[in-house]
Amino acid sequence: MALLLLGLLGLLGLWGLLCAWARYPFPAHRWPPGPRPLPLIGNLHLLRVSQQDRSLMQLSEQYGPVFTVHLGRQKTVVLTGYEAVREALVGTRQELANRPPIAIFQLIQQGGGIFFSSGAPWRAARQFTVRTLHSLGVGRKPMADKVLQELRCLMGQLDGYRGRPFPLALLGWAPSNITFTLLFGQRFDYQDPVFVSLLGLIDEIMVLLGSPRLQLFNIYPWLGALLQLHRPILRKIEEVRTILRILLEARQPSKPQGLPVQSYADALIQQGQGNDPEGLFAKANIVACTLDMVMAGTETTSATLQWAVLLMVKHSGVQGRVQEELDRVLGPGRPPRPEDQQVLPYTNAVLHEVQRYITLLPHVPRCTAADTQLGGYLLPKGTPVIPLLTSVLLDKTQWETPGQFNPGHFLDTDGHFVKRSAFLPFSTGCRVCVGESLARTELFLLFAGLLQRYRLLPPPGVSPSTLDITPAPAFTMRPRAQVLCAVPRP
Known part of the structure; x- marks a missing residue:
């Protein structure tokens, strides 16, 4: 009998938690705005190969200091201007401490x-x-x-x-x-x-x-x-x-x-x-x-x-x-x-x-180590982030x-x-x-x-x-x- 009561109490507790989650759902990931990507190439057609940082600064004039760009199929968040970059690099502490897995450096340094x-x-x-x-x-x-x-x-x-x-x-x-x-x-x-x-x-x-x-x-x-x-x-x-x-x-x-x-x-x-x-x-x-x-x-x-x-x-x-x-x-x-x-x-x-x-070094990308709040947006763990130092300087x-x-x-x-x-x-x-x-x-x-x-x-x-x-x-x-x-x- 005691085991039955214990089981019922457990079920009631689980039902209460499910109701609470239904009323207060976990916040969904929210991405910054950005240009519409094309199939396979994403937004690469908008970026100059030799001066990618200047192309990104031009995009920021249209989409704001925090925006999303697709490098091929990879969604990447770009930060431009002193306020956005400093808030991210100083305010997030360890949340932006990681590097994304850049293919050539993965091969070189393992x-x-x-x-x-x-x-x-x-x-x-x-x-x-x-x-x-x-x-x-x-x-x-x-x-x-x-x-x-x-x-x-x-x-x-x-x-x-x-x-x-x-x-x-x-x-x-x-x-x-x-x-x-x-x-x-x-x-x-x-x-x-x-x-x-x-x-x-x-x-x-x-x-x-x-x-x-x-x-x-x-x-x-x-x-x-x-x-x-x-x-x-x-x-x-x-x-x-x-x-x-x-x-x-x-x-x-x-x-x-x-x-x-x-x-x-x-x-x-x-x-x-x-x-x-x-x-x-x-x-x-x-x-x-x-x-x-x-x-x-x-x-x-x-x-x-x-x-x-x-x-x-x-x-x-x-x-x-x-x-x-x-x-x-x-x-x-x-x-x-x-x-x-x-x-x-x-x-x-x-x-x-x-x-x-x-x-000299326009940017080196970071990567979110956990779900991270950035500029009013919620980015999922593993999101590549480009703090554009050119835009600060x-x-x-x-x-x-x-x-x-x-x-x-x-x-x-x-x-x-x-x-x-x-x-x-x-x-x-x-x-x-x-x-x-x-x-x-x-x-x-x-x-x-x-x-x-x-x-x-x-x-x-x-x-x-x-x-x-x-x-x-x-x-x-x-x-x-x-x-x-x-x-x-x-």
């Missing part, structure tokens, strides 16, 4: 590494990397000294041209070597075959990642696999991995646990030899993390320094004002130091404006002249440097760039040091106004290959 991993592997790799960079002196004097040493090596190369045209890409050697010093505990001679091979491979990979064939592969992996569109880049990646494995093996045997490490590679090896029950730092992931740091650490800072110098040649008046400030504050001979940013407001403003104006509500190169964006009426909340070239929130502190130090010391030493000019017979500042087709918005002149200042 869910490992730092930048395209998600969940526990990403959290472990990121926390380890942030902790290790701090222990290696990033953001402090030891790292600044290494940057200044590399600046002297770079100036030795430029002096060898004696004011004659040099290839713009040469400026990328110094940031790349700073990254390699941090990763492997040693700098390379600029003619070292390993150094030359790595830079050449990274350049080819970045161009391939931005190519239409790879974009097609990511949207239609089955078709891309059928046409073997991914094979060239996988071959290049494997060549880089081979070099990295050799460099990592050269760091063996690692120092005993507890002793200070001299490089990121040493720290990775130690971590892999320690207590790692989930295998988050197995050998394959050590290579994956190193690959991510090599690719990101060389390309972004190298391209930004090249843009900075190219824009100084293009805007000679701005270059002159920077050099006047450097001469007045630093005087002849004294190299810049990180703390000089506080007393060089115009130089600091120019460098910030370079990063705002070039929008060119937001008309945040910048007075967004389409122009204008250092005044970062200066007040008294010429003091002004921080701007919409300055997000490194993104923001839990996925903010792990190398932001290093990149800021590198860029300031290299940029100020070069302008202190050289008058930067176009090649003979070329007017500054005719210099090409159209981005080259690649994964990042890097400048096109060209030559400039660096004439030593008296």
Whole structure:
């Protein structure tokens, strides 16, 4: 009898719950508006291959700051403008921490590494990397000294041209070597075959990642696999991995646990030899993390320094004002130091404006880790989301002249440097760039040091106004290959 009563009570309770659910149903997923998709191709016909970010900004003028676009058959939510992007990246905390499964990066990293991993592997790799960079002196004097040493090596190369045209890409050697010093505990001679091979491979990979064939592969992996569109880049990646494995093996045997490490590679090896029950730092992931740091650490800072110098040649008046400030504050001979940013407001403003104006990395997609409320819409778990950083750095509500190169964006009426909340070239929130502190130090010391030493000019017979500042087709918005002149200042 007791069991019967218990069963009846259970049924009554279940009936009550069903009634409650009927009165208060779970909210249905609600997607933002967007253009009507075509069969198979979705909205691809509305997006330019070379400047997809600008096409998305044009769509936002019609559909608002939060809208849906179909990349093939994949529904993707796009966020444009400072308010929408910041609300999503900062306000959602971990709900937008994941990456969607991008086909080519799934093949390359197999869910490992730092930048395209998600969940526990990403959290472990990121926390380890942030902790290790701090222990290696990033953001402090030891790292600044290494940057200044590399600046002297770079100036030795430029002096060898004696004011004659040099290839713009040469400026990328110094940031790349700073990254390699941090990763492997040693700098390379600029003619070292390993150094030359790595830079050449990274350049080819970045161009391939931005190519239409790879974009097609990511949207239609089955078709891309059928046409073997991914094979060239996988071959290049494997060549880089081979070099990295050799460099990592050269760091063996690692120092005993507890002793200070001299490089990121040493720290990775130690971590892999320690207590790692989930295998988050197995050998394959050590290579994956190193690959991510090599690719990101060389390309972004190298391209930004090249843009900075190219824009100084293009805007000679701005270059002159920077050099006047450097001469007045630093005087002849004294190299810049990180703390000089506080007393060089115009130089600091120019460098910030370079990063705002070039929008080097327009966007890297995120993915909802759970059902997520965003801009008044309820997105299901697993929805790809594009926080469009270009739209933040060119937001008309945040910048007075967004389409122009204008250092005044970062200066007040008294010429003091002004921080701007919409300055997000490194993104923001839990996925903010792990190398932001290093990149800021590198860029300031290299940029100020070069302008202190050289008058930067176009090649003979070329007017500054005719210099090409159209981005080259690649994964990042890097400048096109060209030559400039660096004439030593008296």
